[in-house]
Amino acid sequence: MRRYNIFYFIGQAFTNLWRNGLMTFVSIAVLMSLLVVIGGFSLMVVNIDINLKKFGEMNEIVVFVDREASEEKIEEIGNTIKALDNIEKDSSGNVTGVTRISKSEGLRQLKQENPGVYDDITDENNPLPDKFVITYEETAKVPELDYQLRQIEGIIKVNNRLDLATGIENLKNGIMLIFVWFLIILFVVSLFIIVNTIKLSVFARKDEISIMRYVGATRSFISLPFIFEGIIIGVISSVIAYFIEWFLYAYVERMVVSDYLQMIDVLTFDDVSKYVLFGFLAIGILTGVVGSSISLGKYSNK
Amino acid sequence: MIDFKNVKKAYPNGTMALKGIDLHVDDGEFVFICGHSGAGKSTIIKLLLREERISSGELIVDDYDLSKLSNYRVPQYRRKLGVVFQDFRLFPKKTVYENVAFAMEVIGTPRRDINKRVPSILRTVNLAGKENSLPNEISGGEQQRVALARALANNPSIIIADEPTGNIDPKMSLEIMQLLLKINKLGKTVLVVTHEKGLVDYYQQRVVSLQNGRIVDDKVGGMYNEKV
Numbered sequence: 001m002r003r004y005n006i007f008y009f010i011g012q013a014f015t016n017l018w019r020n021g022l023m024t025f026v027s028i029a030v031l032m033s034l035l036v037v038i039g040g041f042s043l044m045v046v047n048i049d050i051n052l053k054k055f056g057e058m059n060e061i062v063v064f065v066d067r068e069a070s071e072e073k074i075e076e077i078g079n080t081i082k083a084l085d086n087i088e089k090d091s092s093g094n095v096t097g098v099t100r101i102s103k104s105e106g107l108r109q110l111k112q113e114n115p116g117v118y119d120d121i122t123d124e125n126n127p128l129p130d131k132f133v134i135t136y137e138e139t140a141k142v143p144e145l146d147y148q149l150r151q152i153e154g155i156i157k158v159n160n161r162l163d164l165a166t167g168i169e170n171l172k173n174g175i176m177l178i179f180v181w182f183l184i185i186l187f188v189v190s191l192f193i194i195v196n197t198i199k200l201s202v203f204a205r206k207d208e209i210s211i212m213r214y215v216g217a218t219r220s221f222i223s224l225p226f227i228f229e230g231i232i233i234g235v236i237s238s239v240i241a242y243f244i245e246w247f248l249y250a251y252v253e254r255m256v257v258s259d260y261l262q263m264i265d266v267l268t269f270d271d272v273s274k275y276v277l278f279g280f281l282a283i284g285i286l287t288g289v290v291g292s293s294i295s296l297g298k299y300s301n302k
Numbered sequence: 303m304i305d306f307k308n309v310k311k312a313y314p315n316g317t318m319a320l321k322g323i324d325l326h327v328d329d330g331e332f333v334f335i336c337g338h339s340g341a342g343k344s345t346i347i348k349l350l351l352r353e354e355r356i357s358s359g360e361l362i363v364d365d366y367d368l369s370k371l372s373n374y375r376v377p378q379y380r381r382k383l384g385v386v387f388q389d390f391r392l393f394p395k396k397t398v399y400e401n402v403a404f405a406m407e408v409i410g411t412p413r414r415d416i417n418k419r420v421p422s423i424l425r426t427v428n429l430a431g432k433e434n435s436l437p438n439e440i441s442g443g444e445q446q447r448v449a450l451a452r453a454l455a456n457n458p459s460i461i462i463a464d465e466p467t468g469n470i471d472p473k474m475s476l477e478i479m480q481l482l483l484k485i486n487k488l489g490k491t492v493l494v495v496t497h498e499k500g501l502v503d504y505y506q507q508r509v510v511s512l513q514n515g516r517i518v519d520d521k522v523g524g525m526y527n528e529k530v
Binding site for chain 1: 351373376378379380381383385391404405408409410411452455457
């Protein structure tokens with residue numbers, strides 16, 4: 001007895017795929033679309049997570065002071081803030097978490113960040129209010145701190161980034177929900193098409209399979225070419241999907257890292273490429289193998 | 303040795319195909335199994351090939367108890383059988399040689415053994431010189447001989463021929479029958495399912511007649527039972 005070379009099964013699988021060219025093409029196209037969508041959604045979720053973490057790490061609240069407030073009033077507001085709980089302190093108990101940024105300092109920073117845009121604004125017509133950047137110690141107590149800050153007379157606005165973080169978190173959950181449904185539908189469609197493609201191969205080789213069975217070929221010998229067929233569909237779809245994802249991601253990355261959206265951090269494709277490729281291969285091959293096994297059904301049972 | 307003991311077979315749709323068959327075939331016997339459509343001939347073949355399981359009774363083929371045979375061991379069991387069909391079931395794109403070699407390839411026979419055995423089998427069925435022909439380049443009788451060669455390829459102890467002469471002319475039918483007898487003389491058990499009265503009467507072998515799922519006649523040196 002000899003053991004069959006794996007290349008025999010791969011060769012048979014390629015012959016079948018070639019024979020059912022159109023269905024092979026459709027299977028690859030659908031599975032590839034599934035992978036691109038999975039990849040796209042996954043990368044979106046990963047990037048949202050990173051930005052949420054960033055917002056969490058900033059632990060800053062910015063409060064704006066009434067433009068009409070006198071220097072003494074602003075000083076008083078600063079001292080009131082320093083007296084509050086949950087403000088960052090050094091080891092000896094001195095408050096370090098309150099920084100005043102005057103309106104002229106604010107204008108200077110704005111001009112530095114956006115050269116040429118605000119050249120016509122001077123200290124005389126500066127519309128910016130004074131502000132305090134507050135660093136807090138415990139995220140859990142932020143709603144309380146936020147409330148206390150709003151009670152201080154002379155503070156006109158409190159910018160609490162937790163609101164933004166919560167908003168993004170909700171957005172992420174919404175996207176995840178859509179993603180899961182998309183995934184299920186596309187997975188079922190892909191499976192259905194792969195099952196039909198391989199069923200065509202099985203049907204085309206019906207007589208061959210029956211002769212194989214009658215002369216005593218083992219179940220694995222009969223099944224393996226079809227399993228390899230599924231694997232090949234999975235691998236081809238994964239590799240094509242990887243390159244499409246790469247191209248699409250690079251495009252979105254360029255768009256996001258533009259002047260207007262500099263505040264958003266985006267992972268480069270290099271950071272995630274190997275996870276994308278291995279993830280695609282795993283899903284692609286799994287779908288192919290499951291599809292083949294379903295197609296073989298009754299032929300491998302007897 | 304083939305041993306049917308009170309074998310019954312009911313299909314899921316309720317059809318009772320075999321209603322208690324007792325049949326013993328010794329090694330090296332030649333048996334005609336006759337009967338009209340629906341008599342149970344095909345079911346007997348399906349049970350012997352272990353395509354179907356018996357509903358009750360006992361069926362033993364050589365050392366295999368088919369009522370207990372696991373799916374895993376079915377391929378091993380089938381290597382003891384050689385099957386010939388009415389419609390030949392040859393691969394049209396494979397040559398005569400390749401069609402015969404295929405049966406050996408799929409069970410993992412080494413190439414050198416295939417190269418040694420195939421020409422010898424082709425000589426046995428009088429097909430020497432036709433190795434490179436495609437099935438559509440040879441006659442129906444020759445195609446059936448290729449199928450017979452394929453059935454012999456793995457040196458089975460039992461040959462099951464399902465209406466082997468159904469698709470060929472009478473002269474070729476005699477040739478095929480001569481070959482089956484020749485194979486039988488080589489020590490193989492041969493079961494021929496047929497309803498061709500002329501052949502059965504001519505060869506006067508053991509004849510088992512089936513009617514409505516029962517054996518109604520079993521005679522050595524018998525004739526075709528026209529009542530069935």
